Amino acid sequence: MPNETRSLxxxxxxxxxxxxxxxxxxxxxxxxxxxxxxxxxHKTLTSTVTDNGDLNPYAVIVAPISVGKIQKDDILVDNxxxxxxxxxxxGTIVDYNPTTKKTTLFAKLPQHxxxxxxxxxxxxxxxxxxxxxxIVGSTPSTDGTTRTRGEGCLIVLDSNGQFVxxxxxxxxxxxxxxxxxxxxxPTATLFVSMAGxxxxxxxxxxxxxxxxxxxxxxxxxxxxLSIPEGKPPEIKGQTVIADGFGHRADKDAFLIGxxxxxxxxxxxxxxxxxxxxRIVAIPDALKRTNSAGTGTTVTKDGLxxxxxxxxxxxxxxxxxxxxxxxQAVEIDPVAGKQLYAQWIDTNQxxxxxxxxxxxxxxMTPDGTGFYYVEDDTNFLMEAAR
Amino acid sequence: MTDSxxxxxxxxxxxxxxxxxxxxxxxxxxxxGGAAAAIPADxxxxxxxxxxxxxxxxxxxxxxxxxxxxxxxxHTYFASFDLVTTKRDEVIAxxxxxxxxxxxxxxGQTAEPLGYDAQSPAxxxxxxxxxxxxxxTLTFGFGPGLFVKxxxxxxxxxxxxxxxxxxxxxxxGDQLVETRTGGDLSVQACADDAQVAFHAVRQLARLAYxxxxxxxxxxxxxxxxxxxxxxxxxxxxxDGTGNPSVGDPKMMxxxxxxxxxxxxxxxxxxxxxxxxxxxxxxxxxxxxxxFQEQTFGRQKLSGAPxxxxxxxxxxxxxxxxxxxxxxxxxNSHVRLAHHSSNDGARILRRSYSYNDGVxxxxxxxPPWRQGMEYDAGLLxxxxxxxxxxxxxxxxxxxxxxxxxxxxxxxxGSGxxxxxxxxxxxxxxxQRIFEKA
Numbered sequence: 102m103p104n105e106t107r108s109l110x111x112x113x114x115x116x117x118x119x120x121x122x123x124x125x126x127x128x129x130x131x132x133x134x135x136x137x138x139x140x141x142x143h144k145t146l147t148s149t150v151t152d153n154g155d156l157n158p159y160a161v162i163v164a165p166i167s168v169g170k171i172q173k174d175d176i177l178v179d180n181x182x183x184x185x186x187x188x189x190x191x192g193t194i195v196d197y198n199p200t201t202k203k204t205t206l207f208a209k210l211p212q213h214x215x216x217x218x219x220x221x222x223x224x225x226x227x228x229x230x231x232x233x234x235x236i237v238g239s240t241p242s243t244d245g246t247t248r249t250r251g252e253g254c255l256i257v258l259d260s261n262g263q264f265v266x267x268x269x270x271x272x273x274x275x276x277x278x279x280x281x282x283x284x285x286x287p288t289a290t291l292f293v294s295m296a297g298x299x300x301x302x303x304x305x306x307x308x309x310x311x312x313x314x315x316x317x318x319x320x321x322x323x324x325x326l327s328i329p330e331g332k333p334p335e336i337k338g339q340t341v342i343a344d345g346f347g348h349r350a351d352k353d354a355f356l357i358g359x360x361x362x363x364x365x366x367x368x369x370x371x372x373x374x375x376x377x378x379r380i381v382a383i384p385d386a387l388k389r390t391n392s393a394g395t396g397t398t399v400t401k402d403g404l405x406x407x408x409x410x411x412x413x414x415x416x417x418x419x420x421x422x423x424x425x426x427x428q429a430v431e432i433d434p435v436a437g438k439q440l441y442a443q444w445i446d447t448n449q450x451x452x453x454x455x456x457x458x459x460x461x462x463x464m465t466p467d468g469t470g471f472y473y474v475e476d477d478t479n480f481l482m483e484a485a486r
Numbered sequence: 487m488t489d490s491x492x493x494x495x496x497x498x499x500x501x502x503x504x505x506x507x508x509x510x511x512x513x514x515x516x517x518x519g520g521a522a523a524a525i526p527a528d529x530x531x532x533x534x535x536x537x538x539x540x541x542x543x544x545x546x547x548x549x550x551x552x553x554x555x556x557x558x559x560x561h562t563y564f565a566s567f568d569l570v571t572t573k574r575d576e577v578i579a580x581x582x583x584x585x586x587x588x589x590x591x592x593x594g595q596t597a598e599p600l601g602y603d604a605q606s607p608a609x610x611x612x613x614x615x616x617x618x619x620x621x622x623t624l625t626f627g628f629g630p631g632l633f634v635k636x637x638x639x640x641x642x643x644x645x646x647x648x649x650x651x652x653x654x655x656x657x658x659g660d661q662l663v664e665t666r667t668g669g670d671l672s673v674q675a676c677a678d679d680a681q682v683a684f685h686a687v688r689q690l691a692r693l694a695y696x697x698x699x700x701x702x703x704x705x706x707x708x709x710x711x712x713x714x715x716x717x718x719x720x721x722x723x724x725d726g727t728g729n730p731s732v733g734d735p736k737m738m739x740x741x742x743x744x745x746x747x748x749x750x751x752x753x754x755x756x757x758x759x760x761x762x763x764x765x766x767x768x769x770x771x772x773x774x775x776x777f778q779e780q781t782f783g784r785q786k787l788s789g790a791p792x793x794x795x796x797x798x799x800x801x802x803x804x805x806x807x808x809x810x811x812x813x814x815x816x817n818s819h820v821r822l823a824h825h826s827s828n829d830g831a832r833i834l835r836r837s838y839s840y841n842d843g844v845x846x847x848x849x850x851x852p853p854w855r856q857g858m859e860y861d862a863g864l865l866x867x868x869x870x871x872x873x874x875x876x877x878x879x880x881x882x883x884x885x886x887x888x889x890x891x892x893x894x895x896x897x898g899s900g901x902x903x904x905x906x907x908x909x910x911x912x913x914x915x916q917r918i919f920e921k922a
Contacts, residue, residue: 148886150658156850184661186848245848245856353853449777450769450851450892457852477851477892479658 136414137431137441139486140470146176146481147197147204149474154184155193158474158481160227160237160279161410161461164196168233169260170207172198174466177207178474178481179223179237181355182245188355189222189242189250194235194262197481208235208262216267217241219251225360225410225461226255226293228280232328233260238276239267240297240356247350248302250275255293255324257333265333272322272339274298278360279410279461281370283387289326289334290387292370295319296348296358303350312349319346319358320392321372321383343383344392347376353457354424361411363419371434372396373408373421380408380419380432404430404442410461415468422462422473427455429462429473429484445484448477542619546592548907549754550743553623554834554869555732558717559676562706562838563683564760564865565691566669566900567698569632574641576697578919583693584626585913588686594619597689611692613685620679622686626914627758627902631670642922648752650744650872651903654759657885659895661850666762666898669701674758674867680707702898704762706838706865716789716797720839720862721770721893723782724789727797728824730832741832741876742869744906751917754906756869759833759877762840762898765863766849770893781889783820791820803827815889822884833868833876840865851892863894873901 149158157180164175171177175198180191192210197203210221219241226238235258243249252274254267275297283290298318307314325338348358361373361380370386373379379401383393406425413419418440419432427446432439446455458477465471470485544552569577587597594617596610633639633647673690677683684705691700708717716724730737739745744752770778779785779792789797793805793813803821805813814821825832842861849855870876885891908914 145887148658150886152656154659154661156659157854182850186661186850186854188854245854353855355854448892449774449780450889451853452772457854478887478889 135416135418135431135433135440136420136471137429137443140443140484142485143445144483144485146199146202146472146483147195148479149178149180149195149204149481150479151180151193151195151206151209153193153209155180155182155191156184156186156479157182157188157191157476158479159223159225159460161463161472161474161481162227162229163463163466163472164229165231165284166233170205170262171196171229171233171260172200174199176463176472176481177227177229177235178461179227181222181224183212185245187242187245189240189245190220191223192221194223194227194237194258206262208258210256210264214254214256214264214267216269217251217254217256218269219243219249219253222253224253224277225279226276228282228291230289230326230328230334231284231286232334234258234265234328234334235260235262236280236291236334238280238293240275240277242355245355246302246352247300247356248304250297250300250302250356252297259333268336270339272320272341275300275356275358277356277358278362278373281362281364283364287328287330289328291324291326292342292362292364292386293322293324294346294359294362294372295322296346296356296360298348300348300350300356303352305350313351315347315349315376317345317347319348320344321359321362321370323386340390341392342370342386342389343372343381343394343396345395346372346374349376357407357424360409361421363411363413365413365417365434369434371399371411371419373411375407375409375424378402378405378407380405380411380421380434382434399434399437400432400439403439404428405439409459412462412464412471414464420462420471422459424459425456426453427451427458429459445473445482446475446477448475450477542621543593544621544623546589546624546908547910550907551625551755551904552592553625553674553676554742554756554836554904555738556621556623556676557732558708558836558838559621559623559678559683560708560710561677561680561683562865562867563675563680563687563703564706564867565673565675565687565703566629566701567671567673567691567694568701569635569640569670569698571697572640574919577641578913578915580694580697581914581916584690585908587689587693588624588626588914591686591689592619592622592624594622597693611685611688614679614682617679617682620677620682622675622677622682624686624690625674625676625758625904627672627674627904628915628918629668629670629672629900629902631668635670643918646749646751646918646922648749648903650748650757650874651901652874652878654899654901655878655882657881657896659850659885659891660899661895661897662899663897666702666704667900669900669902671698672758672760672900672902672904674760680705704760704840704865704898706840708838719837719864720765720767720841721778721782723778723784723786724797725837726835727784727789728801728820729835732834738834741871742834744871747872749918749921751905751915751921752903755904756871757873757876758902758904759866759868759870759873760898760900760902761866761896763864763866764861764895764897766851766893766895767860767862769849769851769855780815780818781893783814783818792818817887817889819884819888819890822888823880828880828883831875831879833870833880836867836869838865838867839863850895869904
């Protein structure tokens, strides 16, 4: 074989160095006014792969109390894939204790539950109530694509990870993004994005764009819960407070639709509208009795690259994880301004680095950093000062 | 036995070359005739043609089993067997047959003396007649199932299971297929010819009918890069640079051979761990070379550790660049595998590439590609004095944090205790059966 066919391009290392330099610095250098510019360390906390081979971590939540198997401030992470690698088949939740640094299996659901149409595939929709109940969404498939998508359900687990009940109904179809919540103890209000509704498999293409056909039926559902003492939560009311979001199948990402939810103190619900590459605001989310449609645009494009999960910082900024690169973006939603993007996952195994790797995000209890997952390596990560 | 056994060819396979033409002619005449045809010649009379070159033969008998510190041949055929008999005597009889056959095969002979009887199956499948011994080695191992299976002590050996023969823990990212995992016995056949290696296992499987049956097999290859060159694996990197030297008996005693801590039948033996590691070559081939090198911790062309110039320069895990970043990344393969990252733990790797065509697969990384992909990768094989302080210790952390995990999925696994070497007149496992 001629030598030149075995030679390596010398510039690839230079390219790598340049990329790392970009990754290490905020994309926009400004006076420190937010959280991301104070974040300098990214620490691997644990592997989220379970003994049964489940992987592809999605939801990240922090436990509000100690109860059952869970200690306060534990981080719960669920898995969307099972050992077959197929998306929409994972059924496990792991519990990482930041004090002991131990990772344990919190829950392992069977592949099929009679109460959950289509099977089990745990999504980014997960919440833990102060009463100890854990609620987690399922958007299942049997072949890793939406071709075999089931309508899914919201599953209620007790604090020992045992299945209690599952909620289904005409408003529940593909519970997908991270849950925003107000938890008063005996009552709670949850917001869940629903990205299922009529989405066909990725083989059904829009002849104009060539992409899988886009629907406009995704919603945000508000769920009012009553939690009687010592008893599981019950749904007391459901209101679709936003609808008409674009959503579609994706061969790689399984499903694209409204994903991130964050509830501001003034009752505004922020939603990451992945299809439109924007963040929108749904006003009066706690009390409104009708749908705000797709709300009003807070910010669009710029540093956003298909935003996924959202978290709210102490100062009221939004952190959004980008699907299409490994960056987190900080946004001042009141000013409608994008502040920074930091390349929190620089893994070059994807292109651009970190593409498809991020999903869930949650603030640390002290608000000085955040937890996130890396789907490529199945790590729970901590971003800290 | 038939008359033809009396005229058995005692020749080596190479010796058979001189009579092949005759055999074909005779065999041809026998077809349809139904009569046992005589093979006219004993080829042993032509020593120059019959004696294989010395370098073609690896010794079967000795203090250690061959195929462990033996310089790697170019092909392997690794087989795992399930014992299906419940009778101890049948197992012993099979080991006797295997021992005799292995001794013969290693010197290029047929598995059993080859006669000719058109009415009977041949004593050897004959597919390597005419080929040299090709440095064939056969290495035998005992899996946990020989001792206890499904809670049953089938052969009275339960009390003799070595502590070090642990059940393999589940590692992060394992996607083990049951039909490629475990087994009661292992046979690692290695040779400089693929057909010779396969032939050897095929003969042993024939001699095991009704006693043991194949559970899984994996063929592998490693090209001949030259005596002093470290072979490259399918990822294009040199693989094996950091191995302890097989030419250093002290190191082998320290890391590979079981010593006085083990049962006497294991002394001079070793524990083998075999893993079928599928590599997402399509994914890997899309990576920048610089990132591939970061993943390995070595340079692709030279094999030198990052920050060094030559392959065998010592790995400097403490080295940092001008920004205080580690030169060899924190989760690079070399760093995590290095003995200084593992309390000095070392194993002797003896791996082969494999290539089983393509099949439908779903990758386990974004962008979650699905489709027909190469089922190719590495048959990772390593030998060690104790797997608890060898492979298991090293891989526990690697399975979670190695950057390579983004490209590699373990789909099969086995652990086996390879007893000490077999002396002439002994049979495989004799010392354990005598104890029990």
